[in-house]
Amino acid sequence: MVCGDLPAERDYMNIRKQKEREELNRLSEYAFKVIDTKGRKRSIIPCEIRTDFERDRDRIIHSKSFRRLKHKTQVFISPETDHNRTRLTHTLEVSQISRSIARALKVNEDLTEAIALGHDLGHTPFGHSGEQVLNEICPFEFRHNIQSVRVVERIENDGRGLNLTHEVIDGIKNHCHGFKPSTLEGEIVFFSDKIAYINHDIDDAVRFGVLKEKDIPGIFTEVLGNTNSQRINTMIMDIIKNSLHKDKIKMSDEIYKATMGLRKFLFENVYHSKMAIEEGNKGKAIVKRLYDYYTKHPEKMPTDFYKRVESDGLSRSVCDYVACMSDIFAINTYKELFIPSTIWGM
Template sequence: MSVREKIQNFESLTLIPEAAFSKNSLGRKIREDDDEIRTCYMLDRDRIIQSKSFRRLKHKTQVYIKTFGDHYRTRLTHTLEVSQVARNIGVGIGLNENLIEAIALGHDLGHVAFAHNGEEVLNEYLKDGFRHNEQSVRVVTKLENNGLGLNLTEEVINGILNHSGLGTIKDIITLEGIVVKYSDKMAYLNHDIDDSIRAGLLSIEQIPKEIVKVLGDNSNQRLNTLIKDFVKTSNENLMNGIRVVGLSKEINEAMIELRQFMFKNIYLGDTLKVERNKAKFILEQLIKHFEENPNQMPEIYLRIAENEDLQRAVADYIAGMSDDYCLSLFNKIFVPKVVID
């Protein structure tokens, strides 16, 4: 018996019947031989961590553009916090932790530089629009590994595709994917409040008192409330034969209200408007430059331009850039250099 088979047997002993068992995976688009040690979801997790797109997350903005403080979140630390929250929930319910981790680590690979500002620019640029969850799937299926993709399992790809927003969960094929969808919101709401307070742009007193009363007045309290409620509510549903995981009505409504508060006051508020406009200007100039000079893009994007179209290729190239790389490229292309005779 291989190590992988032992792990799969352990899954059958420890996970709830509604969990996604690795031995029953829907598989990959291109069939592969089983790994001797790792289950399919463990292999997916490792491929994501080893990808270039994952490494670039460390220099992609979460909310605050080009913040030099060491303690502000980046897209990478956000991803790790989502994984932490989701795994805690998954273990509490009895779901497949390896599948949860793979989805969580891959969910934001398609995010653009300069936080949601970059997404807005590309959404206006592409004729069919741009959504970072769809771009994350494009990264793992078409862009990574020099265009070959990572050949991930269907369950991981589905979880990545459907993680965004607070809308319907009917298209998510695993409970693990639903856990990551909720955990994404739990993580970013809490750490973005922390970062906003650290930046002096928000005070705890500004958060509506009815939300504080339900969720708590600091990050630890809020996360504890959300995680414990999710586990408790989900376990009660499952024990009663209801295949639903999620938050109780009261806690879910409080989280939605907190999300609306953050969008109004921080994400889309006037506080960061000047910096958002600067970021959009940089991205718009780079898009225009590479549309006019496509041969300056790497070979993989020239192939995309040939096989799909130039607009798609430019969008893929821009979407993969980190904040630092965008700034460096902008300076190289547009900022005059000092010439000494």
């Protein structure tokens, strides 16, 4: 018996098309429909059961760069606790917030999720400290959102990239201030990223003793809420109320002002705190030393990075390699290269 001749098998083969048709009926008129995608740079055979955006989500989750996020700093470098946020847990929180908003607004949840899961793949070891020092020492501008695009297009899969759809790459590139996503789904991730880090960074700062809850100005807590959960809920609900049946994702003026004020408070009291600066400088020193070393000894890099020196240039290839490192790998590599080993029996 040939399985392809069974009615159930033929139904199985149509699952993706059923999903695509269902989107047309279920999603908002402002949602991006998967059938309208501009596609990939390299054509592939369509999946039998997954839409293109579901496939992108899976490609991101199964990538090496996604797995490395579990050992990359969010704010606090290599803390001795199980409960701090890492770049991976931040990404998952952004994904959860994004999906909640997307589902409520009836826009494309699969596209939103794929963008959210991929938005920070280009982050360096030691968080924004690593990003800052690479931007200082590289002969080109280094920004983690642009590097995230480079990861999915040039670095992953032994240089072949993940071959994601245009809309997912657009959302990944444009999730930062100063950039504009082309889809509502990308705009949702833009806001969700801020909602996530503003609130979980406060939570981590309190846990590490950098802040106390009472330090948060009342002008913000009176508007947003007194707890992490309340503030997240306020921000999410405000976006939904002000974006429903509209072609733009936005907050009310009151909530946006309070949110940005809380963000400024974080920069002044957490990100630029003495503890954060001291630890960040240590991370910067490691990144700079590794960059200098591999610039002088590019043959010491893994083959897939070294072989691109000729096509991409020495600085670009070294930058890619160092930026891909996790905190743990960068620290261990630094120790191996620059810290003398203990010699027993001397």
